Amino acid sequence: MGDPVTEYSARFQQQEREIQSLSAEIESLKNPQNLGPSPRLDELREENAKLKYRLNVLKRSFQEESTSCGKTMTNINQRLQEIFGEAIRASFPELDDPPLAVAPNQQAKFGDYQCNSAMAMAQMLKARGKKVNPREIAEKIVQNLPDNELVQKTEIAGPGFINIHLKKTFVSKLLNNLLMNGVQPPPLACRKKVVVDFSSPNIAKEMHVGHLRSTIIGDSMSRLFEFLGYEVLRLNHVGDWGTQFGMLIAHLQDKFPDYLSVSPPISDLQAFYKESKKRFDEDEDFKKRAYQCVVRLQSKEPDFIKAWNMICDVSRREFQKVYDCLDIKIIERGESYYQDLMTRVVKEFEDKGLVELDEGRKLVFATGQSLPLTVVKSDGGYTYDTSDLAALRQRLFEEKADIIIYVTDSGQGSHFQVVFAAAQMIGWYDPRVTRVEHAGFGVVLGEDKKKFKTRSGDTVRLMDLLEEGLKRSMDKLREKERDKVLTPEELMKAQRAVAFGCIKYADLSHNRINDYVFSFDKMLDDRGNTAAYLLYAFTRIRSIARLASLDESTLKRAAETTQILLDHEKEWKLGKCILRFPEILQKILDDLLLHTLCDYLYELATTFTEFYDSCYCVEKDRQTGEVIKINMWRMLLCEATATIMAKCFDILGINPVQRM
Numbered sequence: 001m002g003d004p005v006t007e008y009s010a011r012f013q014q015q016e017r018e019i020q021s022l023s024a025e026i027e028s029l030k031n032p033q034n035l036g037p038s039p040r041l042d043e044l045r046e047e048n049a050k051l052k053y054r055l056n057v058l059k060r061s062f063q064e065e066s067t068s069c070g071k072t073m074t075n076i077n078q079r080l081q082e083i084f085g086e087a088i089r090a091s092f093p094e095l096d097d098p099p100l101a102v103a104p105n106q107q108a109k110f111g112d113y114q115c116n117s118a119m120a121m122a123q124m125l126k127a128r129g130k131k132v133n134p135r136e137i138a139e140k141i142v143q144n145l146p147d148n149e150l151v152q153k154t155e156i157a158g159p160g161f162i163n164i165h166l167k168k169t170f171v172s173k174l175l176n177n178l179l180m181n182g183v184q185p186p187p188l189a190c191r192k193k194v195v196v197d198f199s200s201p202n203i204a205k206e207m208h209v210g211h212l213r214s215t216i217i218g219d220s221m222s223r224l225f226e227f228l229g230y231e232v233l234r235l236n237h238v239g240d241w242g243t244q245f246g247m248l249i250a251h252l253q254d255k256f257p258d259y260l261s262v263s264p265p266i267s268d269l270q271a272f273y274k275e276s277k278k279r280f281d282e283d284e285d286f287k288k289r290a291y292q293c294v295v296r297l298q299s300k301e302p303d304f305i306k307a308w309n310m311i312c313d314v315s316r317r318e319f320q321k322v323y324d325c326l327d328i329k330i331i332e333r334g335e336s337y338y339q340d341l342m343t344r345v346v347k348e349f350e351d352k353g354l355v356e357l358d359e360g361r362k363l364v365f366a367t368g369q370s371l372p373l374t375v376v377k378s379d380g381g382y383t384y385d386t387s388d389l390a391a392l393r394q395r396l397f398e399e400k401a402d403i404i405i406y407v408t409d410s411g412q413g414s415h416f417q418v419v420f421a422a423a424q425m426i427g428w429y430d431p432r433v434t435r436v437e438h439a440g441f442g443v444v445l446g447e448d449k450k451k452f453k454t455r456s457g458d459t460v461r462l463m464d465l466l467e468e469g470l471k472r473s474m475d476k477l478r479e480k481e482r483d484k485v486l487t488p489e490e491l492m493k494a495q496r497a498v499a500f501g502c503i504k505y506a507d508l509s510h511n512r513i514n515d516y517v518f519s520f521d522k523m524l525d526d527r528g529n530t531a532a533y534l535l536y537a538f539t540r541i542r543s544i545a546r547l548a549s550l551d552e553s554t555l556k557r558a559a560e561t562t563q564i565l566l567d568h569e570k571e572w573k574l575g576k577c578i579l580r581f582p583e584i585l586q587k588i589l590d591d592l593l594l595h596t597l598c599d600y601l602y603e604l605a606t607t608f609t610e611f612y613d614s615c616y617c618v619e620k621d622r623q624t625g626e627v628i629k630i631n632m633w634r635m636l637l638c639e640a641t642a643t644i645m646a647k648c649f650d651i652l653g654i655n656p657v658q659r660m
């Protein structure tokens, strides 16, 4: 026998598969051709209902198991939803899919959480011709609440809100668990594989701020999934294939005839690209040769492959500089990787009769989409559409990914929509089973709210941008006279942490859907919701323990024996805020909006400040400065705050330093 969690997950998975296939069967039975009385359908329905019930029981025991063994963090909001969900079902079994709305309460006087389902349920009942007052509904729900470990009491307020007060002992115990076990992700019912396609610059072209956004957001999403226990494949879908390589290779042959024996000293690939493009546009002979080069490259002639590799290497080294600064791990798997598969994919669409010819081009019209995909150009070449179809197929069938996420600017939204629709049309995946999603983002603007450019109007080189960040962050540290207290090594660490942390945080803390204004002044400000503020706040919290001369192991031992008191209003507020971490992660998992994590981190830091301003942690003798009293349970609250903050930084890809 394995451990109960694994065992439950296995059973759970199996049940889920059963339900899935049953639902599929039911769906097919619903097909109008099969209509008519169907005993099989009724049988299936009944079986399915039983399965669902069994699944819920399993899920619950799975949850209870993990809560009681206390290793993983409990998602309080989710627990309340389960409990209230049960009460709602018991109160009104006639409602098929009753609304379940539980959320934390903003105002403490109304309790800790709130359940707002009664109002919407009254509407549902009314639609069924039954008039019930929402307050009565709320009362019934409360009466039917099952026994549970976390609700202290409930009150019904206003038109039918249910205010929920949590048990102090429960919250306190969860905090102890957190300190003893560290931040453990909520239990994952089954291990899943995620592909995150991000960064993805183009060879021989500038890696621009759009790619910077993709890199930062994609890395953070990957970190989130990794923390939650998913298997994550981080893929760099670089643009490394296509007709531009013809002219690049032709130009390489002319400029560096001995390129096969001596590595060509191209320092500025951009300039090299521009030169070759100019020749391509002006010189007919060169153009012809460029096309021949493409053909010979695509037929994989070794010398051409070698030239292509050399050009890619120059770009690769440039990209790597950016990744090193930002501490990005990613596997390069560019468009060229899918070369052979593209041919097969086109054939697959043709075999199924899904390709239309149009002036020599091959098009695919996906169901419900007005724009077609061009899978083969009139010159026989493949396109961005073809490579994305091939990549998607590879990720679904070879990688067996359960979740696939593409992080690019929103401008590519329609491209992905059509690709996904085509993949569904040909039957590669069912969106109810596999999650394939484009996580788009807005453009980067300058402080003048216009497209982000240098003063002279050129595109900003990423390395220049990162270097300016470093310079500005050092200015800031000097301005605060940190150079006087930190060792040169500490100072340099702080400089990098602040510079790169601020650039990442500024991006991540804005809703990615919106355009975002890049401003060094704003991101380096140490007031407000910025990395600079949070990094300072974090080091300050860490220093409280140092002040009391408590090391990690002492704190850990204290966590086992000290009851965390939550009597002071600010202690209570902080304790609950700390424990909201799992619900925040759950929300981000659903909508992939990372700014929620930044908002939470900022709220945690400010809630901590409120607590620290009104609750003594370490009491000192006024005259001698000697420590006379340590309020250990409060030190533990500091520690729990720091632990969660550190985990947030980790997911955001920000490196907090010990001293700054």
Ligand code: ARG
Pocket: 197, 199, 200, 201, 202, 237, 238, 239, 388, 391, 406, 407, 408
């Ligand atoms: N190279 C593309 C660009 O710079 C982004 C690629 C994104 N990923 C993908 N599978 N299409 O716009």
